[in-house]
Amino acid sequence: MRTDAPHPTPAERARRGKAARERVPRSSHAEFEPGPDRPDPVEVLDRQSAGRVPDLVPVRYGRMLESPFSFYRGAAALMAADLGNRPRTGIETQLCGDAHLLNFGLYASPERHLVFDVNDFDETLPGPWEWDVERLAASMAIAGRDNGFAAAQRRDVVRATVRSYRQTMRGFAGMRNLDVWYAQSDTDHLRVLFADRLGERGRRRLARTLETARSRDHLQSFERLTEVVDGTRRIAADPPLIVPLGDLLTDTHRAELEGHLRRLIECYGHSLSADRRHLLGQFRMADAARKVVGVGSVGTRCWIVLLLGRDDDDPLFLQAKEADPSVLAPYAGPSAYANEGERVVHGQQLMQAVSDIFLGWERVTGIDGRQRDFYVRQLHDWKGSVRTDRMPPDRMRLYGELCGATLARAHARSGDRIAIAAYLGSKDVFDQALAEFAEAYADRNERDFRALAEAVHPGRAVAPRE
Template sequence: MTPAAFSTGRVQVNKTIAELRRLGKGAREQVSFEQLGAYHPVDRDSNLLMDRIRQLLLPELLPERTQRMGASTFSFFRGTAELMEADLREQLNTPITTFICGDAHIGNFGFYASPERRLLFDLNDFDEAGINPWEWDLKRLLVSVLLAGEANGFKEKKLRQLLPLVAESYRKSNKQMFEQTTLARFYPLNEVDRLLKASALDNDNSQLLTTIINRANKRDSEQVVRKFTTLDVRGNLCFRENAPRTMHVDDDVTSHIATYFAAYRQSLRPDVNLLLSQYHITDIVRHSVGVGSFGSRCYLVLLTSIDGSHLVLQVKEALPTRQVGSQAETEITVALEQTEGQRIVDCQKILQSASDPFLGYFAGQQQSFYVRQFRDMKESIDLTQLDWDQFQSYANTCAWTLAIAHCQSPTAAEIRGYIGSGKHFDENLAAFAWAYAEQVKTDYATFKDYRLA
């Protein structure tokens, strides 16, 4: 469903916030908190669903992808959004749909620069984004907090106390957003210092934040050039290879990059398009990243300006969501993918408080792609390095941020009415996370027996 289709759906713009909240409160009669917090196992073959996704990826990268996913239960969870999506679709869900990230685990939040060069914190992965029940994002976040916390060796008692607090952070953020005007909700600007104060991050973590901010401020295209490039035998600047992760390849994208770059520019604002007219393409390399997206077609494009400075763009294949890709007999062609890049870009612009001005898309001969600036003041948290106080503060901040993103949709006031002001909601969502984490562990054990034996 596109943003335009959403605006003409069940919720009309002439309903007031009070009316929407009443609709949300009424939804509790259809789906109670207890029902929302219950997990009912689904009869499905986890390896079959994963194999259907693997068929969409580059075969030569699958061994490393399997190794990355096998590192821990949390890593496996990160790489198998299709399993939780399939399970969530079979649960009793609220009738409230909104724009969601679709993969809002704790590792998919991070720091990046706004167009005004301010350091922001927000969601940073939108490959699974679309319109679905709002609680899917919160459930995935809570399960990820539990699995990441267990991977860090935190005690069960502490995690059982934390999960309801994370749900509470989401609930309170949603409440605060509706104490503001519509325009104020549209312009949240998740600046790091403001956001962390709002979500009650302890001052004890100031040193961690200072380190992150200092590292982020050093990450720009010139830093990328120093780290990822070298000179070839003719003295020309080119990307350094590190096979199989980083390789010069001959495929549709690399062979037609000039044509695709021109098409991508047409998806941008006129001022950014004009800016890019001052750059020419110097090199392109296939460069795979992440866990869940590792194995898809990803590239780095090195651009050189008329003044000799550089800009590095990341091109990522815009696969259909895991919901589509995990279906039997799915053949991914440009006819199916042609709007996927636009879907991801549109959803990112809706859900983020501010987005990369270089965010755009184009369609290749057989695949669709989206484009963004690579590593520009971007920094992510190494969850394994967090102590307990830092971890719980970070988890609460992610939940607070998620609610801000959801409040960009017109149905967000229904969420406000549904969740209310009590802790009963928090406790039931936490209960779901504990139950579903057991499902993930079962799937992980099956995966290890099947793939890593």
């Protein structure tokens, strides 16, 4: 990296942001009308499913058909195509790529603080900053519809979410680089931020959420997910969600797959810093199982690996998840990294204020002879999420404000925060535009949801039957 490279001044960066308004007026973000060449939604999902574990594809479609919001969670590829065909501001940042409201949550920092941040990076890639904000805004409107909110209530939630992003970005635009880099939202900050707006009942609910998150650690996973079989600690079966290697394959293939997973864990350590690689070396692999995760990721290869340290009461649970090319790649360009797992890891470390100490990547060859990229992290480390399915409008508005501010902080770390802030401005033009966009996209999402439901028949998209 050249330290003598020319750096534009803050004034020049601000002019760049304001100039982008000429190409893409802020009010134009309200418009959403896909063209006649928009791909068939079910065909897009079918193409995604082609490379996934066949017996898990029905689980994926079944989860997506639970509600329009569940469908939206699994349809990031569809929205990527829609966003990729819209005019762009030309100001790029590192994108989450799937910034819906449930891809934010609580987890532990290495210093053992409970922090709130973006927590899903399967689709991360550099791209236009507005794509993340538009996906977040649409998720608020769609979740609001699922919760029975009136149109005015949904618009209020979306506007508050986008306003929080805009105002937070404007705040970061005036900060020094190191101050932006060190900024994070720990739970002490959240308590102060929302103390006056939550009320007594809300504060009790927040305290329970934080306490639950702190209890969801590797020791809880150890007790919940394992059992002792013939004196040996093993991962307990819970098919089809968790299937141990011993139940998944014949003895010959099981031994081969176990060998591949051992090499994955051993070799991925080279992507860690020396101190963390040393810590990983103090554990030995004890068992592994296939795990079904999320909605959009169902069918990708995901393994949970039990490692034991000093003795059988010193566990470490790692999750190794297959990393495919980002759904944004056809529209934002390919990743700069040859390994898709490395793409995920570096995108996560760039956007998150703090990341898991065991976050790393590796490429391995499977028993089918194909090479696949994986990223690895701890399974649970004070993990917590917010239930939104019963949220009333006032609480979803607060949560939207938190997500909007968090996304702004993530974008400010990697993009031109001054140019983005200048583009957004001090008025609510962009906020109002995205409220319109979110409702229009929610309409399209419901049509795509119905298209998948109608396509559920033998030979195409098959959802599991109860």
